Amino acid sequence: MDLTFSEREAAFRDELRGWLEENPPDPKPENGDEAALSEWRRAWQRRLYDAGWAAPSWPTEYGGRGCTPTESAIYFEEIGRARVPLAANVLGLLLGGPTLMAWGTDEQKERYLPPILSGEEIWCQGFSEPEAGSDLAGLKTRAVKDGDEWVVNGQKVWTSGAQVSKWCMLVARTDTDVPKHKGLTYFLMDMEQDAVQVRPLRQITGEAEFNELFIEDARIPDANVVGGVGNGWQVALTTLMNERAGLGFALQIRLRQLLDDVIEAAERRGLLEDPLYADALADLHMRCESIRLLAWKGLSDVERYGQPGPEGSLVKWLWSETNQRLTQLSVDIVGTDVLKAGSDWSYELLRARGNTIEGGTTEVLKNIVAERVLGLPRLKVAA
Numbered sequence: 024m025d026l027t028f029s030e031r032e033a034a035f036r037d038e039l040r041g042w043l044e045e046n047p048p049d050p051k052p053e054n055g056d057e058a059a060l061s062e063w064r065r066a067w068q069r070r071l072y073d074a075g076w077a078a079p080s081w082p083t084e085y086g087g088r089g090c091t092p093t094e095s096a097i098y099f100e101e102i103g104r105a106r107v108p109l110a111a112n113v114l115g116l117l118l119g120g121p122t123l124m125a126w127g128t129d130e131q132k133e134r135y136l137p138p139i140l141s142g143e144e145i146w147c148q149g150f151s152e153p154e155a156g157s158d159l160a161g162l163k164t165r166a167v168k169d170g171d172e173w174v175v176n177g178q179k180v181w182t183s184g185a186q187v188s189k190w191c192m193l194v195a196r197t198d199t200d201v202p203k204h205k206g207l208t209y210f211l212m213d214m215e216q217d218a219v220q221v222r223p224l225r226q227i228t229g230e231a232e233f234n235e236l237f238i239e240d241a242r243i244p245d246a247n248v249v250g251g252v253g254n255g256w257q258v259a260l261t262t263l264m265n266e267r268a269g270l271g272f273a274l275q276i277r278l279r280q281l282l283d284d285v286i287e288a289a290e291r292r293g294l295l296e297d298p299l300y301a302d303a304l305a306d307l308h309m310r311c312e313s314i315r316l317l318a319w320k321g322l323s324d325v326e327r328y329g330q331p332g333p334e335g336s337l338v339k340w341l342w343s344e345t346n347q348r349l350t351q352l353s354v355d356i357v358g359t360d361v362l363k364a365g366s367d368w369s370y371e372l373l374r375a376r377g378n379t380i381e382g383g384t385t386e387v388l389k390n391i392v393a394e395r396v397l398g399l400p401r402l403k404v405a406a
């Protein structure tokens with residue numbers, strides 16, 4: 024792995040850095056109103072889109088810039104460096120779009136990719152259910168064929184952004200007579216129908232980022248099956264691999280920024296002279312560097328093998344634990360501001376609790392690393 028940028032990569036970085044300096048997002052709405060925040064992020068995506076910066080990793084034929092994985096990493100580094108938000112339709116851009124490019128028909132790509140890119144249609148991910156999270160293949164939401172439509176019944180939970188979404192990447196059971204992984208199908212479900220009820224779940228941070236979905240006789244046209252009936256598990260894996268690879272890179276950059284902020288606060292308060300704080304911060308610095316290098320290694324693998332590998336699970340696991348340690352330490356270093364309701368610091372501290380659950384729990388990721396990275400024997404559960 025060579026981390027020196029080529030001339031082309033350096034030119035790409037300079038162009039983006041210059042554009043971000045000249046085109047900052049509008050000031051963030053102060054009152055914490057969720058609709059205003061969502062509109063603010065949509066306006067930011069439109070600005071990125073107009074300048075061709077919404078999804079540079081997408082191929083040029085779909086409106087991207089056809090960036091290499093290294094250029095995509097530079098993109099996330101510069102977005103992080105400029106401290107601007109991610110685009111509003113993050114799940115559509117990083118998960119839904121790439122899944123459609125891999126499995127969608129030409130008609131589906133033509134219909135769905137442009138509004139994902141422009142942010143006109145927001146996407147959400149309807150995978151988890153009350154009794155199927157880590158064991159996703161055990162999901163129970165049923166889809167039954169009726170003419171050239173599917174009728175869907177069931178419940179999803181923890182669906183981030185469902186309240187503002189037009190489309191849901193929905194995995195449902197279409198065959199109960201085959202082993203559980205084989206009876207699933209991946210659909211694009213229109214959220215704008217009465218048969219889909221979205222109920223927000225308020226989190227410890229005070230915001231309702233995710234939701235419950237109650238689906239009663241929802242209708243999905245057959246043309247919205249992605250990747251073929253019964254092939255939902257494979258299509259869902261494409262979505263999940265893109266989730267860990269794409270988001271992983273962006274998140275480790277945010278982690279570094281938070282650490283820099285905590286170090287700055289420690290310096291201001293004269294705490295760097297205290298060996299206990301200095302030691303804790305040095306430990307976090309080393310963790311951040313390891314995560315950064317592992318994330319880059321993951322990108323080299325994508326360049327070499329064409330897809331993200333299981334090492335992405337290692338980055339996600341280390342990132343989530345480090346972010347929790349860092350935000351916990353910020354309570355001692357930054358002071359009471361961290362405990363003040365509504366402050367940015369308190370948000371970081373409280374939001375970090377979900378990091379070891381979302382996108383795969385730490386225990387499940389450890390199993391993946393043990394079995395697929397280290398090659399240890401598979402866990403055998405006694406019958």
Ligand SMILES: Cc1cc2nc3c(=O)[nH]c(=O)nc-3n(C[C@H](O)[C@H](O)[C@H](O)COP(=O)(O)OP(=O)(O)OC[C@H]3O[C@@H](n4cnc5c(N)ncnc54)[C@H](O)[C@@H]3O)c2cc1C
Pocket residue numbers: 147148149150151152153154155156157158180181182183184233377378380381382383384385386387390
């Ligand atoms: C902030 C946030 C946003 C989310 N957004 C979405 C979203 O947009 N769309 C979506 O579909 N889902 C979303 N989720 C759901 C998330 O994917 C699930 O919470 C996660 O997969 C875990 O599933 P579960 O909550 O059902 O826990 P369970 O799977 O029931 O796990 C419970 C406990 O058992 C452990 N466990 C389970 N299986 C094993 C095993 N084989 N070995 C060892 N330990 C095990 C787990 O580690 C955990 O500690 C989100 C979650 C969070 C926190």
